Structures are given as structure tokens and as C-alpha cells.
Amino acid sequence: MSSGKHIICVGHAALDRVYRIEAFPAAPTKVRALEHIESGGGMAANASVAIARLGGKPELWSRIGDDAAGAGIRAGLKAEHVDIRYLQAFEGARSSTSAIIVDDAGERLIVGLRDTGMPSDTSWLPLERVKEASAVLGDLRWLEGVRAVFSAARKAGVPTVLDADLGAREALDGLLKLTDYAIFSAPALREFAPGATDAERLGHVLSFGPKHAGVTLGGDGYAWREPAGEGRIPAFAVAVTDTTGAGDAFHGAFALMLAEGRSAAESARVAAAVAALKCTRLGSRAGLPSRRELDAFSGARA
Helix, strand or coil, X not given: CCCCCEEEEEECCEXXXXXXXXXXXXXXXXXXXXXXXXXXXXXXXXXXXXXXXXXXXXXXEEEEECCHHHHHHHHHHHHCCCECCCEEEECCCCCEEEEEEECCCCCEEEEEECCCCCCCCCCCCCHHHHHHCCEEEECCCCHHHHHHHHHHHHHHCCCEEEEXXXXXXXXXXXXXXXXXXXXXXXXXXXXXXXXXXXXXXXXHHHCCCCCEEEEECHHHCEEEEECCEEEEECCCCCCCCCCCCHHHHHHHHHHHHXXXXXXXXXXXXXXXXXXXXXXXXXCCCCCCCCHHHHHHHHHHCC
């Protein structure tokens, strides 16, 4: 069933070129690709596609270059029914691209290129529209944009979900004060927060003000803490083809479930299922499920 919830996603959009190989070589050499695809990527952009597949109404606020890669990014998002009115193409800028090498175990090596000269100005963002959203999701690839949108969301009482991956360590303190749901990758949590255990690290994140702090742990599932308690969601067992974009899928599904009124624990359980299904196909988007596919998968494992 389509929820139609309006989610604003702010941050990174990219074009991915994905190559599947049998195994990573022990030393530099020539390796034959078993499969190759080119598709859209980027944390916020992938999350927006996950939301659209599940019946939500995502809107991506992001920056690209006026180049061939940017045209590919735009076309891919449009085909997925993501609202791209505020996907801004800047003259002379280069769109983000990534080369992703995936082995038969689903592990990957990502080589990404981002234009460090991409304009960071936020004056063109329609911040007055934030109050119309059911939730806002942001990553750390456009700090000025996420900070502006999260500030507007806080004033409007719109819940915010932060995709906290590696990078921008120095900006996290301030962003967490504007964040309701802070969801870290495992490496990012261990880089940012002191503590001997993930539970201690998540407690440190809560000290900045979020109502929920969580960490995605791949095959070990999802761990979270709130002021009133903590929990863990196990990962769903699937045949893994490619883990690229699993975290993005998790964040998008989590934000949509929150917007639909589910608890954080319920939202995480659904998000874990969406992330698992994503891993069954090559690339960050091919495996993203429709709502019907998600319900069938979850029902079979109930």
C-alpha cells in the first residue's frame, strides 16, 4: 500500500559504474569483469529512490554538474519518480562519480570523485517548504545544505534523520543538536564517539540531543539506544550479491516508516528488510523493493 508521505532528502547524488569480479587479486593486475552496470548513486539520492519504491513521495535537494554524468543522474532519478525540481546543476561543476568493484562475496571497493569546488551556497533552497514534509533525511556530503534544512525542520517540528557516515567529523557536534534520529555506519560511529562498546558510543551520541542513536552493523544487524532503553534488530539472511547502498536503503526506509507513524524499533525492522533485499542485486538500486515485494519478504519471515 502506498503511503504517499512526503520526505525531503538532502545531500549527495552520484553516478556509479559497478563492476563485479570473482575475487579481489592479491596484487595489482588485470581482472576480467563478470558483469557491469551503470546506475545512479549517492547517499541521499539512493535513499530517495528507496522511499519512492516503497510508495513515498521523496524530493531530492542536491547538487550536480552540468555534464554528461549529471544528465545521467537526473534521468535515473526521474525514472524512479523522485521529485528533482531542486536538483541543481551548476555550470562548470563536475558531478560526483564512483567506480565500484564488487567480488562474489558481495564486498566492495569504492573509488569516488567529488568536485570540492561545487558551490555550497544554500540561498536557492526553498526552506519554506520544509514544514510541508513528514520527515527530512540528510547525509554529510553537503553540510551547509543539511544544516540549513535541519534548522528549518527543527523550527517546524519536522523529524530529522541523519545518515552519519565517515567524513565531516568536525561538523557532527553541531548537526547532532538538530537531529532527532542519528544513524551511523559502524566505522563512522567508532571514529566519532569514545567508548569501549557500541552501546557506550551510542550513549555519547545521545548526549548531543538526538532522541534515537543507532548503528548499522551489516550482517550483525542494527543496534540502537534511546534515553528510555536500547535494542538490537538482527539482519535478515539473504544471498548477498552486493552490499553497496545497503545503508542508504536502510536510512530511506527508516525515514519513511517514521513518517508513517511507526516506532523507531518497528522502522528499523522494516529498514533492515529493505537493506537485505537491496543486497540481493548488483548496484545500489536494482534490489530496492516495492511495497508489495517488501510485504511478501517480511511476511515469509514473520
